[in-house]
Structures are given as structure tokens and as C-alpha cells.
């Protein structure tokens with residue numbers, strides 16, 4: 001495998017909101033419209049959620065890559081993606097095709113102050129024809145606009161929370177994980193097992 005680490009410096013926002021953002025696949029259609037997924041051309045997928053004692057994993061099975069430009073240019077095909085949260089600060093996302101692993105991102109979200117955190121991520125790809133340095137700069141170039149969108153959304157969210165002084169989270173119909181991520185983040189545990197398997201459009 002080829003690996004590279006990407007230190008993103010300090011972001012405005014909370015580590016918890018950043019983790020919750022990564023664990024929510026539905027934000028990609030809206031916030032990253034055109035880059036990752038599209039809000040106007042959704043794909044039928046099967047979405048499975050599994051609890052672990054101190055973690056939670058979401059698996060998305062689909063028959064073709066996402067409709068955004070990143071997936072269309074970087075992925076040949078796609079059968080499965082998995083996003084796993086290991087409390088309190090680790091998230092690992094894997095994209096897989098019939099040939100095996102396409103990309104794995106292992107990220108750590110370290111709280112710095114009440115309204116800032118530091119994301120630090122390792123990018124892993126299977127060693128094939130492209131040199132590691134080309135993949136590194138290619139991935140960074142493609143991801144930069146997506147990273148900027150998340151960064152500004154999390155900063156805006158932090159500004160709202162700071163102006164109210166507290167959080168009062170609401171759950172919509174797409175929030176399959178409900179408050180489970182929050183419970184894990186605060187030190188709680190979950191009863192292990194598969195809790196959801198649903199057909200949705202993403």
C-alpha cells in the first residue's frame with residue numbers, strides 16, 4: 001500500500017461536529033454537490049448500520065460510482081464504501097471495488113479549544129501503476145475544494161453554536177445514526193449488532 005499523511009492545521013469548529021459531518025453520507029449531495037454526489041441525480045443504495053461497543057459503522061452498497069466528478073474521474077467502479085467511527089476521535093472510510101480497496105482514509109479529529117480542532121488524516125491506496133507522489137498530489141488537488149466546503153460549513157456551525165452558547169441538535173429522517181455518535185463521543189457504549197438495513201437514494 002502507498003500512504004501519505006495530510007495535516008490540515010487548526011480548523012474552526014468542534015471535533016464532534018466534524019466527526020458527525022463525516023459520518024453523515026447525506027451531506028455530500030448538498031454540500032459537495034457536483035464534486036462527490038449530486039443532489040439532482042441520486043443513486044439507489046443499500047445502507048447498513050452496525051453498532052460496536054465503542055464504535056459504529058455504516059456500509060453503503062451500490063452498483064456504480066457516485067455521480068460527482070471526483071468519483072467519475074478517480075474510481076473505475078464501486079461496489080461498497082464503509083465509514084467507521086471509533087470513539088472518541090477516529091474515523092476510517094474505505095472505498096472498495098470488485099478489485100478490492102480503492103482508497104482508505106484514516107482520520108483523527110483532535111479537539112484544540114472549545115471551538116477549534118485539528119484534523120489529521122492518512123490516505124492509503126493500493127500500490128499499482130501510478131507513483132505514490134502522483135496519487136498524493138492528485139488526491140489533494142481533487143479533495144481541496146471538498147475540504148474547503150466542509151471547513152467553511154463547520155466554521156459557520158461553530159459561529160451559530162457560539163452565539164447561542166449551547167447546542168440543541170435536531171434529527172431529520174436521514175439521520176439514521178441519531179444520537180449514537182454523540183453518545184459514543186461522550187464516553188457511552190452501544191449494544192453491538194446490526195441495527196439498520198435500508199434501501200435509500202443517495
Ligand SMILES: [Fe+2]
Nearest residue numbers: 021031032150
Ligand atoms: Fe464533507
